[in-house]
Structures are given as structure tokens and as C-alpha cells.
Amino acid sequence: MPRNSAVALKATKQQAHIFAALGDPTRLSLVAKLIDGETHSISALSEGSKITRQAVTKHLTVLEGAGLVSKVKEGRESLYLLDPKPLKSLQEYLDIISMQWDQTLQNLKSFVEE
Amino acid sequence: MPRNSAVALKATKQQAHIFAALGDPTRLSLVAKLIDGETHSISALSEGSKITRQAVTKHLTVLEGAGLVSKVKEGRESLYLLDPKPLKSLQEYLDIISMQWDQTLQNLKSFVEE
DNA sequence: GTATTATGCAACCTGGAGGTTGCTAATGGA
């Protein structure tokens, strides 16, 4: 069995940061609203929500901190736009884990069949 | 533009729960240790860590709560084993988001080219 | 039989997450 498959899994800290940012229902739904690729103002994003505009603002700040959204002021509005890079990053991360897992199963199978 | 691509993105609550469980460096590294598919005792998992065994136990409980690991007692030991199902679930979730995003870009491109 | 090892339990501490309210400032429309 290859023991030296010291596959990356580095930058754990950064990944955890992104996971954490997505680890809240409200923020996840914000991401869902922003997936249309268009910019949305804070009040637009707050619409229909049960929590305050200020609370939404805080969530947006968290998302921004993880690089998941970017903010640009336009007139009196603050417009938010989704940035998919961190999402892609997580995707790759999970892909690596999945591959390792599949490899594990494969190794186990070979072991049993011998 | 197809506006009715009301793709699921349901069960947001559940996904957020899994994201949250992975949103901590310590827990992420625990998952990394468990990716070998074998069972590990709490003390084994605590080895080399800077935090207390009890702290590790708490993290393991969180992971278990998200269904990411399962616990089985064997003698005086508590053995933990990774369960990849939630990870696969997240993978699918991110895949859907990515596809939506790519679709968005595609639509935008078509729009511009007209 | 005793010492050692692996956990469990409970109490306790601290900081920050998630929310709210109240007020102020800047912009845009009528």
C-alpha cells in the first residue's frame, strides 16, 4: 500500500474559512440569490427575509471576508456580486478527498482479494 | 433567458450543517486523518495536537452530529470512522451551484453576442 | 492485584456569532 500519498490537503486553514462562511443557512441562501451573476443591493437581498437588514449586512460581510462575494458602491447603494473562485476551490478540495477515499476503498479491495 | 431554472438548492439547512461542521481547521484535519478509512481512537486522534483530548472529543461529536464520522466502542476505546456520504452530498451541492454559474456565464455570453 | 491507559462527565471561562434597536448621513426622485 502506498503510504507516501502525502497528497496536499494543505491550506486547511483557508478551506475551513470558506466552509465556515457557508456554514449558515442564511448565508447559503444569500449565495443562492446571488448565483444569477447579477449585482444585488442589500435591501434587495434582505427582502423577504425574517431578519433585519443589518443582520443581512453582517452576513454579507462574512461572505466577503471569505472572498465569496465582492461589494461595490453605486450611488447610495451597496451592490454585491458572487465570486465563484472560493466555491471552485472547495470543489477541488472535496474532489481530492473523494479521490483519496476511493483509493482507500480500492486498496482495501486489493488487499481482500489477495 | 430561461428564468425557470428553479433548480433545487433545497435542504439548505442540512447542507449548512455539514458546511459548518467542516468550518473549523481542527475538524478538517481530523477528517484528513480519518480519510485512510481506518478506525482511530480518540487518543490516537489527539496525538500531536495542541489541544486537549476533551477538546478533540467535542470536535468529534460535532462531526458525528453532521454524520461525517461514526463512533463505535471497542473495549475501553472509542473508535471513529469516516463516513463519506455527507462529503459526497456537499460535492453534489457544489456541482449544482457550479453548473448554475456556468449557465449564467453562458447566458451572458449569448446575450452579448446577439 | 495494582498501576496504567482511554474515556466520560461536569463545571467553568471567554470571546465572538448572530441579532436587535436607534440614530445619522448620503442620494435620488417628485
Added chain:
DNA sequence: TCCATTAGCAACCTCCAGGTTGCATAATAC
């Protein structure tokens, strides 16, 4: 010009996540 809309700031509150210490208990090793 005046009013409504959109945000930002700050203070405050509550609760729980992440950690620790101390002690009790069950299995094992010797």
C-alpha cells in the same frame, strides 16, 4: 426643496462554540 430610500455605525444582548481543569470509571497490562 423636501421626502423617501439605502446604508453605515455603534451599543447592547444572549447564547453557544471552543477550550480547560479535575475527578470518576472501565479495561488492560504486568
